[in-house]
Amino acid sequence: xxxxxxxxxxxxxxxxxxxxxxxxxxxxxxxxxxxxxxxxxxxxxxxxxxxxxxxxxxxxxxxxxxxxxxxxxxxxxxxxxxxxxxxxxxxxxxxxxxxxxxxxxxxxxxxxxxxxxxxxxxxxxxxxxxxxxxxxxxxxxxxxxxxxxxxxxxxxxxxxxxxxxxxxxxxxxxxxxxxxxxxxxxxxxxxxxxxxxxxxxxxxxxxxxxxxxxxxxxxxxxxxxxxxxxxxxxxxxxxxxxxxxxxxxxxxxxxxxxxxxxxxxxxxxxxxxxxxxxxxxxxxxxxxxxxxxxxxxxxxxxxxxxxxxxxxxxxxxxxxxxxxxxxxxxxxxxxxxxxxxxxxxxxxxxxxxxxxxxxxxxxxxxxxxxxxxxxxxxxxxxxxxxxxxxxxxxxxxxxxxxxxxxxxxxxxxxxxxxxxxxxxxxxxxxxxxxxxxxxxxxxxxxxxxxxxxxxxxxxxxxxxxxxxxxxxxxxxxxxxxxxxxxxxxxxxxxxxxxxxxxxxxxxxxxxxxxx
RNA sequence: GCUCCGUUCGUCUAGGGGUUAGGACACCAGAUUUUCAUUCUGGCAACACGGGUUCGAUUCCCGUACGGAGUACCA
Numbered sequence: 001x002x003x004x005x006x007x008x009x010x011x012x013x014x015x016x017x018x019x020x021x022x023x024x025x026x027x028x029x030x031x032x033x034x035x036x037x038x039x040x041x042x043x044x045x046x047x048x049x050x051x052x053x054x055x056x057x058x059x060x061x062x063x064x065x066x067x068x069x070x071x072x073x074x075x076x077x078x079x080x081x082x083x084x085x086x087x088x089x090x091x092x093x094x095x096x097x098x099x100x101x102x103x104x105x106x107x108x109x110x111x112x113x114x115x116x117x118x119x120x121x122x123x124x125x126x127x128x129x130x131x132x133x134x135x136x137x138x139x140x141x142x143x144x145x146x147x148x149x150x151x152x153x154x155x156x157x158x159x160x161x162x163x164x165x166x167x168x169x170x171x172x173x174x175x176x177x178x179x180x181x182x183x184x185x186x187x188x189x190x191x192x193x194x195x196x197x198x199x200x201x202x203x204x205x206x207x208x209x210x211x212x213x214x215x216x217x218x219x220x221x222x223x224x225x226x227x228x229x230x231x232x233x234x235x236x237x238x239x240x241x242x243x244x245x246x247x248x249x250x251x252x253x254x255x256x257x258x259x260x261x262x263x264x265x266x267x268x269x270x271x272x273x274x275x276x277x278x279x280x281x282x283x284x285x286x287x288x289x290x291x292x293x294x295x296x297x298x299x300x301x302x303x304x305x306x307x308x309x310x311x312x313x314x315x316x317x318x319x320x321x322x323x324x325x326x327x328x329x330x331x332x333x334x335x336x337x338x339x340x341x342x343x344x345x346x347x348x349x350x351x352x353x354x355x356x357x358x359x360x361x362x363x364x365x366x367x368x369x370x371x372x373x374x375x376x377x378x379x380x381x382x383x384x385x386x387x388x389x390x391x392x393x394x395x396x397x398x399x400x401x402x403x404x405x406x407x408x409x410x411x412x413x414x415x416x417x418x419x420x421x422x423x424x425x426x427x428x429x430x431x432x433x434x435x436x437x438x439x440x441x442x443x444x445x446x447x448x449x450x451x452x453x454x455x456x457x458x459x460x461x462x463x464x465x466x467x468x469x470x471x472x473x474x475x476x477x478x479x480x481x482x483x484x485x486x487x488x489x490x491x492x493x494x495x496x497x498x499x500x501x502x503x504x505x506x507x508x509x510x511x512x513x514x515x
Numbered sequence: 516g517c518u519c520c521g522u523u524c525g526u527c528u529a530g531g532g533g534u535u536a537g538g539a540c541a542c543c544a545g546a547u548u549u550u551c552a553u554u555c556u557g558g559c560a561a562c563a564c565g566g567g568u569u570c571g572a573u574u575c576c577c578g579u580a581c582g583g584a585g586u587a588c589c590a
Contacts, residue, residue, distance in 0.1 A: 015590045050589055115588080131516040132586055165588055183520070192518050192586090200588040207590050231519055231585040254520085257583070261526080264582060309527095312539090316528060320538050339521095339528080342583060346526050349540050359553090396552035406551095421550090468549040475550065483551025 008040025009221050012066075013211070015047045016058035019284035019293060020065045022345075023226065023258040023267060026310045030255060031224045032071045033311070033333035040221070044076030045214060046087040049204045056287055059087075065281035069303045070326045075218075083218040088210050095205035098213050098243060099166045099198050103146075107242040108198060111135075111145040112157055112164045134194035137172040163201035168208075168238065170195050176234040181222075181253035181335045188234040196235055208232065212239040215250055223250045224335070227342075230254045253335050256314045257342040267345050269293060277347040281306070300399030302361075305353040313343040323356060355398050366390035366403065373404035379411050388493055392485040406484070410493060413502050414480020417510060421472060421482045426510050430473035433465050437474070438503040441496045449488035452496065456488075477506035 012028040014020060020028075035042040044066070046059055063078065075081030085091055102108035113121075118135070121143065125133035133139065140147060145167070146154045158164065174190040198209040205213070215223060233252055240249040258267045261275060272279035273293075282295035296306050308324050317324070317332040324332065358366070367386035374381050389410050393403045437459045446452050456474070460467035475487050478499055484490065491499050 013590090017590075047590065053589065111588095118588090132518095134586075163588090167588095180520095186519070188519070194586080197588050202588075204588090206588070211590090226584090227520070228584055228590090234519095256521080259583075266583080312527065314527090318529070320529080322539055341521050343528090344526060346540070349527065352540055355553095393552095395554090466549090471549040481551085485550095485552085487549080 006039045007219075007221060008035060008038040009043065009219055010035045010040065010224055011043040011045050011215070011218065011220050013045040013047050013214075013225075014062050015050065015053070016055060016062065017050070017053045018055050018058055018286065019280040019282070019295075020058075020062045021267075022279050022281065022296075022310070025065060025069065025281050025306075026258065026313065027224065027226055027255060028066055028071055029069070029307060029310055030315070030333075030338070033329050034222065034224060034335060035074075036330040037333045041074040042071070043081070043083075043218060043220070044073045044079075044086060045218070046077055046089075047207065047210065048087060048089045049200075049207065049210050051089075051202065051204065061282065061284060068281060068297060069307050088205075088214065091210075091214065092204060094217075095209055095213055096199060096203070099205070099209060102168070102198070102242055103166060105242065106169065108166050108168050109140075109146045110154060110158065110164050111140075111143065111167050111195075111197075112149075112162060113143050113145070114163075117144065135167065136194045137170060137191070140167075140169075140195055165197045165201050166199040167195040168198055168235070168242075170235075170238065176237055178233050178237055178252060180230070180233075181251055182256075182338050183230075183254060183340060186230070186233070190234070190238075193235050193238070196232075208235055208239065212236050212243065212245075216240070216243070216245050216248070219248075220250045222253060222335075224253045224255065227254045227257050253338070256339055258313060259342045259344045261345050261347065271345075275347070277350075300401050301350065301354050302357045305350065305357045308357075309350045309353045312349075313345070314339050323353075351398050358397060358400065359395055361394075363387045363391035363394060366394060366400065369400035370403045370407075373401055374411070377404070377411075381411070385410075385493060388489075392489055392493075396485070409479040409481070409484075410490070413498075413505060414478075417476055417480045417506070418482050421476050422510055425470070425472040425476060426512060427473070428512055429463075429465050430470040431507065431512055433460050433463050433467075433470055434474055434477060434503055435507065436463060438500045441500050446496050447492065449486070449492040452491050453488045474503075477503050477510075 010031045012031050014024055014028075032042050034040075044063070048054055048059075059077070066073070073079050075083065075086065077086045099108060103110070121135075121139065122133040125139070135143065142148075147169070149157070170193045171190050176188045176190055176193070178186045178188070180186055196208055197206050199205055233254070237249070240246050259265065260267050260271045267279065269279050278294045278296045278299045278301075280293050280295050281297060283298045284293045284295065285291070286293075297303070304325060307326055307329070311324065311329050312322075315333070315338045318337060364387055367383065367390040370386045370390055371381065371383070374386070389407055390403055393407050397403060397406065437456055440455050440459050441452075444455065446455060457467045460470065471487060472482070475484070476482070478487065478491060478494075
């Protein structure tokens with residue numbers, strides 16, 4: 001199954017126009033899972049045919065994001081491979097021949113219309129009541145192209161170097177069928193498809209041509225991409241047919257979209273900003289505007305949690321198992337179990353996954369996160385101590401940084417005290433026992449939690465108090481807060497001298513409530 | 516508008532002609548914990564609507580509604 005080599009070849013083909021969207025990451029993930037499950041190849045192809053939208057750094061960002069979540073590439077711009085280059089801009093010279101081949105066969109034609117002329121056509125038709133004017137089998141006869149112009153005029157224009165595009169000549173009446181692996185048979189009438197531009201006037205191919213040519217040349221067997229491509233899939237079918245590649249055409253699988261958490265529509269950066277969660281895998285700063293966006297990595301999400309969460313947005317194994325590592329997913333994945341309907345993005349589920357994977361980490365690994373937080377705070381801490389703290393905090397946190405955020409008292413005396421607890425628990429009894437406890441600590445040199453606990457209980461019972469009842473007051477004095485891990489362990493870690501100093505401060509600061 | 520795609524608890528989903536419609540997240544309650552968190556137990560909560568087909572439909576078919584995508588010399 002997973003180890004067998006096969007001829008399955010899939011590709012993830014993003015456009016380097018900015019940070020990789022989380023939906024794009026999921027598409028990459030599904031491609032990867034499918035490839036690995038079948039022992040096939042995973043290819044990265046950069047689709048940078050739009051020079052106006054190119055964003056420096058975007059390609060590196062994409063690669064780093066894929067690497068972060070554990071998606072390994074078999075072929076790509078960096079990996080190389082037998083079908084390179086893997087950047088479309090570097091394949092530019094390839095595409096024109098295929099477009100010309102289509103022209104020769106009568107399936108494509110030159111069009112010389114200027115943007116103004118196109119706009120005029122649309123305006124005219126809109127005014128005449130056509131809601132969405134298209135350049136197609138009926139309108140092309142009124143435009144300036146090699147189907148309407150005399151041949152010698154076409155020759156002259158081509159030779160004169162005026163800008164032109166090559167358009168696909170879509171038949172007027174034809175049914176185009178597509179057997180989508182997720183949706184089944186999809187039927188589209190060719191009258192709904194317009195004469196798409198194949199070659200732009202700058203000499204670059206459009207997505208449609210480049211995509212089909214490259215998928216064919218790279219021997220792609222399965223095209224797994226977002227549902228937004230479904231409407232143009234019939235066009236691609238036509239292209240394969242006219243290019244003579246229908247026999248080896250890849251199979252298509254159009255993935256359901258990731259939707260906004262509430263409301264409706266595609267998940268967007270704006271939603272993420274408003275609701276305070278990331279939408280990009282890694283932090284991203286737009287080089288043009290300087291605008292920053294938060295990443296899942298920097299927000300404290302573990303890659304295995306993101307992967308598990310993303311995989312389950314639109315796919316499930318059909319069992320009740322919820323936790324899947326990347327390798328588990330590779331083993332269980334199948335296109336048949338992908339849903340048809342779009343999935344709302346629920347960040348709470350992502351947080352739950354994060355918690356689960358955080359629990360599974362060793363305290364040693366978690367301590368590393370703590371040490372990083374401490375370094376930025378300028379606090380030094382022995383590794384052993386960090387490990388002990390990480391172990392205590394492990395199952396009460398959702399993000400690694402919370403070890404520090406919720407456990408500052410391990411390193412600093414409280415700068416304030418929880419008022420609710422103070423007013424409820426800081427009473428004469430408590431003060432009496434806590435002072436006596438502090439004195440007792442001063443006489444002995446206790447270094448472990450159980451000895452400290454024994455002392456606490458002894459002092460309390462000597463004074464006729466219930467050690468449990470006034471424990472909260474002690475916790476308040478030592479940590480300033482109401483919650484946290486076992487107090488005795490906390491005191492062991494910070495040491496009894498520090499405990500005594502904190503008790504003394506608390507005794508001075510906190511007022512005893514007069515009954 | 517038009518074309519295509521979709522619709523099971525609030526969310527992610529399982530299921531599938533006869534089920535007490537299952538799980539997870541979230542939420543609520545109880546237990547445990549000196550506290551918080553964890554953990555455990557329990558609870559709330561769904562087949563969009565209308566027609567068919569059928570002994571029987573949430574499941575199949577057709578409509579309707581609602582939602583999504585596409586409709587560029589962007590991908």
